[in-house]
Structure formats: C-alpha cells, structure tokens
Amino acid sequence: MNKYILSLLGTALGLNCLAQANISPAPAQDKKVIVMGARLHTGNGKVIENSYLIFEQGKITGLGDATVVRLDPSGSTLINASNKHIYPGFIAPVTNLGLVEISSVKATMDYSEIGELNPHIRALVAYNTDSKVPATIRSNGVLMAQITPQGGTISGSSSVVQLDAWNWEDAAIRTDDALHLNWPVTPKFRGQGSRAGVPSAAELSSRTQNTINQLDQLFAEAKAYAETEKPVVVNGRLAAMKHLFDGTQKLFITANAQKDIISAVKFAKKYNITPVLVEGDEAYLIIPFLKENNISVVVKEPHNLPVMNDDDVNMPYKNAGVLANAGINVSMSLHSYWQLRNLPFMAGTVAAWGLDKEKALQTITLNTAKVLGIDKTAGSLEIGKDATFFISDGDALDMKTNKVEKAFIQGRDINLDNLHKQLDKKFSDKYKAGKQ
Structure with a gap:
C-alpha cells in the first residue's frame, strides 16, 4: 500500500512541477x-x-x-x-524525447509496444508537444529530434520533429523517416548445456537464428507485398514497410558486436537496403567493411564506460573520431530524453579526443541531417x-x-x-x- 501511495504522491508532485511552465x-x-x-x-x-x-x-x-x-x-x-x-x-537522432515525461510513472511512458515485430507502430502520433522536457534542451541549442520508438525486434517508425509546436502535426519535419530494428544479439559465452536455469550457448544461438528467420520471412513478405500493385488483402504491418524497398524510408539497425554488425548489414543488403548502423560499439574494428557498404553510423553517447573489459578505457571518447577520420559519416545519439541537454557537450568531448572541432560539430548538425534525410532544409x-x-x-x-x-x-x-x-x-x- 505504501508503495502505491508514494507513487501517487510522486505523480502529483511531478504534475505540479510541470504545471509551473x-x-x-x-x-x-x-x-x-x-x-x-x-x-x-x-x-x-x-x-x-x-x-x-x-x-x-x-x-x-x-x-x-x-x-x-x-x-x-x-x-x-x-x-x-x-x-x-x-x-x-543541433539535431538529436534516435531518442524517446516526447514519448516519456516522468520515467518513474508508467502512465507517462509511451515509447514501447507489446510484441516483437511492430513495423506498423508510428512514434509520431504519440509525441507529446506539451512535454516540458523539449524546452530544457532547446536552451542548449538542440532544436530538432528524431522521435524513435524502442523495444522489441522491430520497434516501429520514427519521425523528425522541430521542438516548438502546438501538436505533432505542426512539429513534423519528416514523417516516418526510418524503421528501427534491434538486431538479435549473438551469444558471447560457451557452454554445453543448461544449468541452474541458464540456457546453453547452443540454445541461445538457436533462439537468435529463429528470430533472424522470422525477420527474413517478414521482409520477404513485405517486399512481395510492396511489389503487388493492388493487394487483395490489406496488411497494415506489411504496408508499413513498403517504403523501405523504394528508398524513401531508411532502415536503422542497432547492433554492437562486429559479427552482429556484419550480419545485419548483409541482411539489409539482401533486400537492396543500405542501413544506418546505430550504436556499433565494435564498428571501429570493421571500418573497411563499413566503407565498402557505405554505412553511416549513429554512435551512442561518448560519456560511457568501455563495453568489454579489455577495451581501451578511453574508447567511448575516441570512437566517433576514429570512425569520422576514416571517412565514415558519423552522428551522435543520446537515447534517453533526460540526457539530451548534454548533446553539444558530448560533441565537445569527441572534439577533445581526436576529431577536428568543426567536424565534431557536424556530428550533431549536417551529418545527422544527412542520415535523417533532411539535409536539403536543415x-x-x-x-x-x-x-x-x-x-x-x-x-x-x-x-x-x-x-x-x-x-x-x-x-x-x-x-x-x-x-x-x-x-x-x-x-x-x-x-x-x-x-x-
């Protein structure tokens, strides 16, 4: 009972604070x-x-x-x-800004849906222009954002908005600009069998492959559906993927291990799609592969700890510079809305760790605009x-x-x-x- 009372009090206090602005x-x-x-x-x-x-x-x-x-x-x-x-x-890609107001209050969170394959979900229609968070990040120069759903294997489609609007229709700069896919993670440990309820590597690999097979089937069906002039039966999930195949919608794939990145890129190329890589912790290990396939990378915030124990302790700071100096189009992401006010300072960190100052600026301006397909106007x-x-x-x-x-x-x-x-x-x- 006390837990529910505290939750209600927290909600009331939060709403009271929001009402002040x-x-x-x-x-x-x-x-x-x-x-x-x-x-x-x-x-x-x-x-x-x-x-x-x-x-x-x-x-x-x-x-x-x-x-x-x-x-x-x-x-x-x-x-x-x-x-x-x-x-x-400044432009913030791949963020749940406007889809969550108070992270401790479930009723204010609208960035994830039930199910694993949700290509028909549109983040834009859930975007809350009355949120008090955008005003705090505008004060640091972040004036546009890619509002992005999260969760599941296919999260849904994002849209690019400007951060001063009456409603989501006014805010929209580019609607349904990209579909977001979280690539199934390859197991990183070995084991012959399950023990203490922990699945073996073989079982995890089987689950991963099953998910990839489901994705393959979905993309094959969506491609066939897109090529059908007048489908007999309307399928909303497949129709939502139509523009992936004519190049007017992009595919953003979140993957980190080099093996997963290679698999994800090859999967997309199978359907003549050039994806955008999101996060890519080990992207710096396969730079020739990324350049060969013309892959842009949206790196995650550099103010992080290294992913692997044997990584360079400063690798998160250096990552964007290593990729950009190698000729890859790099932009920067801060998934959590509450961190977005620090986006320019993340670019400043990148500038201090190997990237020219104006090129670091590009990671949150022109490079991002190119990735989002709005570089003709922003x-x-x-x-x-x-x-x-x-x-x-x-x-x-x-x-x-x-x-x-x-x-x-x-x-x-x-x-x-x-x-x-x-x-x-x-x-x-x-x-x-x-x-x-």
Missing part, C-alpha cells in the same frame, strides 16, 4: 531579420569570423563576410551579435535552407561557455524559458532575500 510556440516570422557580427559556424566545416546572416519567411536569404558588404537595415530587425557565436540548430546554414539556428555567448560545445541567448526555428523567434530556469530564479530570489 507554460510556454507557447512562437508565431511565424513576419519581418526580415539581419544578424550581424557573429562568428558563424555553418555546420559544414566552414567558419565565418565576422558574419552577416539574413532570413525572411523562415528561410535564409543571405550570409557571408560582414566586412566586405554594405547592408541596408531599413525595414528589417537588426540583431547585433558581435563577439558571439551562431550555430545551426543541418547547416546555407542560402535557401530553413532559418533554424541559435546565438550563443560562448562556445556551444563547451559546458562552461555555452549560453544560448536567442534561438530561431524556421525563422520563428522561440521562447527559451523553461522549468529549470523558473525554478532557478524562484530559489535564487528566495535566498537573495535572506530566507532559509
């Missing part, structure tokens, strides 16, 4: 804006030391070196960003792309200096207030007043 989405841009004087990081490796950036109706219409042009600011809003930095909006600051960027008083990849002062999503000047800032002000004011 009331931040409405910004209105559409109605006036041309010129930002002058900032150090502009384009997101594609280039830096403009003293820049100008012009955007109208949500699109970038001009940018370049402010020292060689004369701009007419009449009829425009002029922002002086001297001695500050401009960055493209991921870098270029004429014609969305005006989704932010202004920081310091280096956005450095925890000590990151200070986002202004942010725009598709030209809209968004509110950077959030629950954390409100609570900080509340208790700072309390102690400034001398109250205990």
Whole structure:
C-alpha cells in the first residue's frame, strides 16, 4: 500500500512541477531579420569570423563576410551579435524525447509496444508537444529530434520533429523517416548445456537464428507485398514497410558486436537496403567493411564506460573520431530524453579526443541531417535552407561557455524559458532575500 501511495504522491508532485511552465510556440516570422557580427559556424566545416546572416519567411536569404558588404537595415530587425557565436540548430537522432515525461510513472511512458515485430507502430502520433522536457534542451541549442520508438525486434517508425509546436502535426519535419530494428544479439559465452536455469550457448544461438528467420520471412513478405500493385488483402504491418524497398524510408539497425554488425548489414543488403548502423560499439574494428557498404553510423553517447573489459578505457571518447577520420559519416545519439541537454557537450568531448572541432560539430548538425534525410532544409546554414539556428555567448560545445541567448526555428523567434530556469530564479530570489 505504501508503495502505491508514494507513487501517487510522486505523480502529483511531478504534475505540479510541470504545471509551473507554460510556454507557447512562437508565431511565424513576419519581418526580415539581419544578424550581424557573429562568428558563424555553418555546420559544414566552414567558419565565418565576422558574419552577416539574413532570413525572411523562415528561410535564409543571405550570409557571408560582414566586412566586405554594405547592408541596408531599413525595414528589417537588426540583431547585433558581435563577439558571439551562431550555430545551426543541433539535431538529436534516435531518442524517446516526447514519448516519456516522468520515467518513474508508467502512465507517462509511451515509447514501447507489446510484441516483437511492430513495423506498423508510428512514434509520431504519440509525441507529446506539451512535454516540458523539449524546452530544457532547446536552451542548449538542440532544436530538432528524431522521435524513435524502442523495444522489441522491430520497434516501429520514427519521425523528425522541430521542438516548438502546438501538436505533432505542426512539429513534423519528416514523417516516418526510418524503421528501427534491434538486431538479435549473438551469444558471447560457451557452454554445453543448461544449468541452474541458464540456457546453453547452443540454445541461445538457436533462439537468435529463429528470430533472424522470422525477420527474413517478414521482409520477404513485405517486399512481395510492396511489389503487388493492388493487394487483395490489406496488411497494415506489411504496408508499413513498403517504403523501405523504394528508398524513401531508411532502415536503422542497432547492433554492437562486429559479427552482429556484419550480419545485419548483409541482411539489409539482401533486400537492396543500405542501413544506418546505430550504436556499433565494435564498428571501429570493421571500418573497411563499413566503407565498402557505405554505412553511416549513429554512435551512442561518448560519456560511457568501455563495453568489454579489455577495451581501451578511453574508447567511448575516441570512437566517433576514429570512425569520422576514416571517412565514415558519423552522428551522435543520446537515447534517453533526460540526457539530451548534454548533446553539444558530448560533441565537445569527441572534439577533445581526436576529431577536428568543426567536424565534431557536424556530428550533431549536417551529418545527422544527412542520415535523417533532411539535409536539403536543415543541418547547416546555407542560402535557401530553413532559418533554424541559435546565438550563443560562448562556445556551444563547451559546458562552461555555452549560453544560448536567442534561438530561431524556421525563422520563428522561440521562447527559451523553461522549468529549470523558473525554478532557478524562484530559489535564487528566495535566498537573495535572506530566507532559509
């Protein structure tokens, strides 16, 4: 009984805290804006030391070196960003953001469904734009995310959203961009028989192979269904996989051991699909194979311990740099919504462990946009792309200096207030007043 009472109290306190923040989405841009004087990081490796950036109706219409042009600011809003930095909006792939609000309250978790093979599940329709979490991560420059289901062998389809919207329809940038598959894990220990209820390696291998056989059958049926012009019987699960085979939807496969990565890639190639590898702890051991098959890698957060006992203790820090320096397209993932505010600092860690600073920036901007299929409109600051960027008083990849002062999503000047800032002000004011 006490457990249930505590759970109810926790829910009530959580909802009470959430009710304190009331931040409405910004209105559409109605006036041309010129930002002058900032150090502009384009997101594609280039830096403009003293820049100008012009955007109208949500699109970038001009940018370049402010020292060689004369701009007419009449009829425009002029922002002086001297001695500050401009960055493209950071993008968080493979995350359950907006699908869970309070991790200790089951009723607020909507990122996983019952069953193992759920290609028909769409994370987008469960995305909660009223969540108070996105506002906290926007304050560190994360302005877009790939909302991703989790659990099972096939989790369902993700969608890419911008993080300032009234509802999921407004938020969507690219719907059902990818299907997510968790590759069956190959057993790593040996044994002749079961003991104390522990299955043998042979039994585990048999289970793994059975799962792969089920996947093979499902993909074969889905491919045949996709090639059928007018199916006699409508099958929602198979129809949800149709765009894997015409190239308009991507396949993200989570795998870590090198043997599993190779098996997963060969499985996808069998159906003429070039997958995106997620996590890939041992990807650095098979770089030639990944390059040969044109595989992009979404590495998991570098602030982790090594996976194997004999791994280099600093391998999680080095992993992204090793892959990127070898010519592989690398982006960075933080699966848990509560870690996303640290995404830029993860990229900063990668920069400190072997990757050029601007290339590290690309792991959370343009590289990610390419993987998600939104690089024509997002991921870098270029004429014609969305005006989704932010202004920081310091280096956005450095925890000590990151200070986002202004942010725009598709030209809209968004509110950077959030629950954390409100609570900080509340208790700072309390102690400034001398109250205990």
